[in-house]
Amino acid sequence: MKIQTLTTTGTKETEIELPLVFSTPFRKDLIHKAVIHLTTNKFQKQGRHPTAGEDVVADSNNPPTGQGRARIARMRGGGGGRQGEAGEVASIRGGRQAHAPTSEKVIVKKLNKKENKLALCSAIAATSSKKIIESRGHILEKIDSFPIIVSDDIEKVSKARDMKKILGALHLTPDIERLLSRKARSGKSALRGRGIKTGRSVLFVTKDDAKLSKACGSFRGVEVCSVKNLSVLDLAPGAVPIRLTVYSKSAIEEISKIKSTHLELMVKLK
Numbered sequence: 001m002k003i004q005t006l007t008t009t010g011t012k013e014t015e016i017e018l019p020l021v022f023s024t025p026f027r028k029d030l031i032h033k034a035v036i037h038l039t040t041n042k043f044q045k046q047g048r049h050p051t052a053g054e055d056v057v058a059d060s061n062n063p064p065t066g067q068g069r070a071r072i073a074r075m076r077g078g079g080g081g082r083q084g085e086a087g088e089v090a091s092i093r094g095g096r097q098a099h100a101p102t103s104e105k106v107i108v109k110k111l112n113k114k115e116n117k118l119a120l121c122s123a124i125a126a127t128s129s130k131k132i133i134e135s136r137g138h139i140l141e142k143i144d145s146f147p148i149i150v151s152d153d154i155e156k157v158s159k160a161r162d163m164k165k166i167l168g169a170l171h172l173t174p175d176i177e178r179l180l181s182r183k184a185r186s187g188k189s190a191l192r193g194r195g196i197k198t199g200r201s202v203l204f205v206t207k208d209d210a211k212l213s214k215a216c217g218s219f220r221g222v223e224v225c226s227v228k229n230l231s232v233l234d235l236a237p238g239a240v241p242i243r244l245t246v247y248s249k250s251a252i253e254e255i256s257k258i259k260s261t262h263l264e265l266m267v268k269l270k
Contacts (some may be wrong), residue, residue, distance in 0.1 A: 003128075005149045005249060010169035013151055016249065019256035022147070024125040026132065027118070028241060034119035034232045035239035037111040047103030053096030058087035116232070117258075123235040124255065126242035138201075138244040139178055142171040148246045155206045155248055163215040167202075167222075175244060176201045179221045200237045205230060207250035227254040 001022070002015045057076045064071040073089050075082045090098040126132050128147045134140055148170065157163055167173050179199045189195060201221030206212055213224040225234050235243050247255075 003147065003149060004145050005151060006170065007151050008153050008157070008166045008169065010171070016149065016252065018128075018147075019252065019258070021121050021255055021258050022125045022128050024118070024121040026126050026129070026241075027122040030115065030119045031123050031126075031232055031236050031241050032239045034111060034116055035236055037109040038116075038231065038233055040107060040109045043107050045103045045105070045107060046101055047105075048097060048100035052100065053094065054088050056087045056094075058089075119232050120230070120235075121258065123232050123242060124230075127235065127245040127247075129242070132242050133244050136240055136242060136244075137178075139174045140244070141174055149252055150246055150248055152207075152248050152250050154204070154246075155208050155212055155250070157215045158211040160215055160218045163212075163219070167219070170246070172202050172244075172246070176219055176221060200243060203234060203243050203245045204248075205245060205251045206248045207254055227251045 001018045003018050004015055005013045007013050058073040059076060060071060060073045061067045061069075072086045072092070075085050075087045077083045086092040087095060089095050130140060130143075130146050133146070150170070154166065157166065167176065179201055182197065182199060184190070185195050185197060199221050200223070201219075202223075204212060204216065204222070204224045205227060206224065207227055209224045209226045216222045216224050223234070235241070235245065237243060
């Protein structure tokens with residue numbers, strides 16, 4: 001299958017053959033599983049102090065029976081305060097947690113290599129479907145050809161003013177402006193440092209992202225990723241496929257080198 005490439009000014013350039021990766025079937029379930037499993041690598045371990053809730057002067061009666069009251073441990077001392085109140089044990093105010101989490105607990109979910117590769121191939125193939133991209137909320141008013149492939153001149157752009165012209169020429173500006181109407185969040189989310197929530201817009205996939213990442217730094221929701229670091233997390237943020245993606249011609253050449261047992265099987269079946 002051939003696809004039309006574009007220049008940085010939005011005009012048609014040449015036609016290139018799409019790699020076999022773009023013929024991978026869309027597997028929404030597999031993409032969701034890969035994102036969930038890979039996200040666990042960012043989780044922070046948590047645990048409790050070994051003696052949390054037990055650093056109190058409390059003890060059970062000796063003998064525990066014959067006192068006319070419950071056998072639960074109580075605070076010692078006199079003169080008011082917490083004297084006589086239950087302490088040190090679980091299920092009481094200020095007591096220890098019954099089954100507290102430990103930092104030794106394994107919270108990282110492992111994912112099979114073939115599953116991860118197939119999920120990535122499926123996510124890459126989904127970037128060629130306008131229907132799937134629109135279902136995520138992206139605005140694609142004047143864009144007809146997918147996937148969007150631009151000449152390698154885009155990798156040389158390092159200024160934001162030049163990038164602004166390119167975004168307008170490729171009709172990507174409406175999707176970026178969609179994020180400007182977002183309001184700040186209030187309530188508990190704002191108190192806990194999550195008051196501003198930035199959405200995701202265009203993702204540029206290039207062979208070399210050194211210069212382009214500087215040019216896109218001032219545009220909200222726009223990100224740049226190199227092919228070697230491309231992940232399902234970039235293509236399907238929040239496990240919701242699929243993000244509006246723009247490839248450079250060099251990136252497409254690198255993607256064509258991806259080998260998958262599933263893709264090779266598809267070729268044999270054909």
